[in-house]
Amino acid sequence: MDQNSTRLSPPAEPRDFGFYVDGKSVPAGERDVFLRNSPGHGCPVTRIPKCTAADLDRAVDAARAAFEDRRWSGLNGQARAAVLLRAGALIRERADEIAYWETLENGKPISQARAEVGGCADMFEYASGLARSLHGDSFNNLGDGMFGLVTREPVGVVGLITPWNFPFLILCERVPYILASGCTIVAKPSEVTSATTLILAGILTEAGLPDGCMNVVTGSGATIGQALLDHPRVDMLSFTGSTAVGRRVVEASGRSNFKKLGLELGGKNPQIVFADADLEDAADGVAFGMAFNTGQCCVSGSRLIVERAVADDVTQMVRDKLARAVVGDPLDEATQIGAITTDAQNSTILGYIEKGKAEGARLVCGGEPVDLGQGQFIAPTVFADVTPEMAIAREEIFGPVLTVLPFDTVDEAITIANDTEYGLAASVWTKNIDKALTVTRRVQAGRFWVNTTLAGGPELPLGGFKQSGWGREAGIYGVEEYTQVKSVHIEIGKRSPWIA
Known part of the structure; x- marks a missing residue:
């Protein structure tokens, strides 16, 4: 050094x-x-x-x-x-x-x-x-x-x-x-x-x-x-x-x-966004939640569960956010998204991206390696037109890959969020306190964030539900x-x- x-x-x-x-x-x-x-x-x-x-x-x-x-x-x-x-x-x-x-x-x-x-x-x-x-x-x-x-x-x-x-x-x-x-x-x-x-x-x-x-x-x-x-x-x-x-x-x-x-x-953690949320805050939080630590994070918010009325808008806002995120040399202070830690994980992430394409999901952005002349990097990737049975919606990818699933009602959002073997973490974005409390109570997760994500400190415990x-x-x-x-x-x- x-x-x-x-x-x-x-x-x-x-x-x-x-x-x-x-x-x-x-x-x-x-x-x-x-x-x-x-x-x-x-x-x-x-x-x-x-x-x-x-x-x-x-x-x-x-x-x-x-x-x-x-x-x-x-x-x-x-x-x-x-x-x-x-x-x-x-x-x-x-x-x-x-x-x-x-x-x-x-x-x-x-x-x-x-x-x-x-x-x-x-x-x-x-x-x-x-x-x-x-x-x-x-x-x-x-x-x-x-x-x-x-x-x-x-x-x-x-x-x-x-x-x-x-x-x-x-x-x-x-x-x-x-x-x-x-x-x-x-x-x-x-x-x-x-x-x-x-x-x-x-x-x-x-x-x-x-x-x-x-x-x-x-x-x-x-x-x-x-x-x-x-x-x-x-x-x-x-x-x-x-x-x-x-x-x-x-x-x-x-x-x-x-x-x-x-x-x-493991975790396959939902970020639930309602139409009444501050959508700018939500889009920034979703981008951060899926790309932090290049998505190699057990509490990564890898599933965007978004109210159908604003699904296209929020997806575009997340895409615009990720387009401005700096992927680069991890030793550069300006870098926001670094390298994939192991060769095996790099191959796993790229394999899931190809699987998502093959399953019929629509690639919104990313989906390819980033060539910086050295090291291994993957562009943050968003898939829309995802259905709950797809592998990219169910399995932990452990990389910067986000799947978008729309919903119409509070009950449907909760059902989609809980449709997983995991229960590690979840986020909800809404300005309606009734919705926030209802979702917080009914979604099965050991850590929960309301109008934020990946926040915390030493005072509150960490751990998961289910598997x-x-x-x-x-x-x-x-x-x-x-x-x-x-x-x-x-x-x-x-x-x-x-x-x-």
């Missing part, structure tokens, strides 16, 4: 990372490494170790030892809060560095990456308060001879598997809450976007987190990820990814030790997710004898 230039550029040589166990970075040594090419530039940017099963065992042992000797869970809330606050401050200090490596490995625009890093610091700062406020309950209504307590205790060692689309953000929507609960962590980031997870591990050690409480083991999902799922000394697993892989996570939990699971899975997942992350719910509830009965006075 050229510190003397206002325009960032890829590094001259890829950066070497180790994996992270027991408070220390472990060099790759004789292990094979994964060489990551920047999807926005086509050049190598990082080298990441391909860890072994023995490396994973070492990390789990470190996390287990740290949990069982209570070096973290045994601290009071103030002490845990101080570490999380310090970590948040260090994230802010190193925001430019974190955003740079996030952009290089992922392909998202640098301005977006920088904003996400700021939000991640917020997560740590908010979770620090939860470390102090997490509590149980008491029951003084059991009669004079009994007093009841309900305590929340940390689950134990948490395995954390994170995806490549938001490597740092999704990590930080979980790690501070897991730590606030008193648990220890073994994280497995995607092999294509491991850098910022490893950077965070070092930050946590610098912030005062005891050794062994945050470990990072790098490698493929098929090897290290699967071994983490199956590991008998891991008490809970948090997985973010596709619904198909989520099913395998559930199966693996049953085969091993019935791990507690937290799952954030979009189990459990909740962030907020007080995100700390409680990583605890177990224990009932304690305390008898007062002398026992009434069972045997006289």
Whole structure:
């Protein structure tokens, strides 16, 4: 990174990372490494170790030892809060560095990456308060001879598997809450976007987190990820990814030790626009919701469900918005839509675009790669004349592709929105409070936005209905997710004898 230039550029040589166990970075040594090419530039940017099963065992042992000797869970809330606050401050200090490596490995625009890093610091700062406020309950209504307590205790060692689309953000929507609960962590980031997870591990050690409480083991999902799922000394697993892989996570939990699971899975999320909405705002929100992070977003608003009377107008307005969106070099501050993160995903998106054409949908805009001379980019794509049974209307594409489906009544809009196996997120655009509340109540989604989209912060929980997942992350719910509830009965006075 050229510190003397206002325009960032890829590094001259890829950066070497180790994996992270027991408070220390472990060099790759004789292990094979994964060489990551920047999807926005086509050049190598990082080298990441391909860890072994023995490396994973070492990390789990470190996390287990740290949990069982209570070096973290045994601290009071103030002490845990101080570490999380310090970590948040260090994230802010190193925001430019974190955003740079996030952009290089992922392909998202640098301005977006920088904003996400700021939000991640917020997560740590908010979770620090939860470390102090997490509590149980008491029951003084059991009669004079009994007093009841309900305590929340940390689950134990948490395995954390994170995806490549938001490597740092999704990590930080979980790690501070897991730590606030008193648990220890073994994280497995995607092999294509491991850098910022490893950077965070070092930050946590610098912030005062005891050794062994945050470990990072790098490698493929098929090897290290699967071994983490199956590991008998891991008490809970948090997985973010596709619904198909989520099913395998559930199966693996049953085969091993019935791990507690937290799952954030796929989505085919509706953006419902009524004729009485501020259509300019709605069109801008729809464009943002489908193109943010190049559509590689589990809560992407990939279905525009629009009142028929304004469907053509709104579709044209979205098209005009997208025509002005800047697709370009992810390291350019002006870029709004960056690169497609992996070769496989690039092929998947282009395949769905061809499928949409073959199914008879009308291509309104986009539909082709964008040639910038390097990297892989796809123009934001809108399909009209879409029917609910088409694959592009039902399956998660995970790219900048929007399908337009018209409706005539509120009930029809709700029916179309719920006609999916998913239930992760939804938006509604209307100035009528009755419509907004009706849709918010009846559409099945774990996150909902009214006259906005993809908004939020650390206070409100994240998670899905139906096949979009189990459990909740962030907020007080995100700390409680990583605890177990224990009932304690305390008898007062002398026992009434069972045997006289």
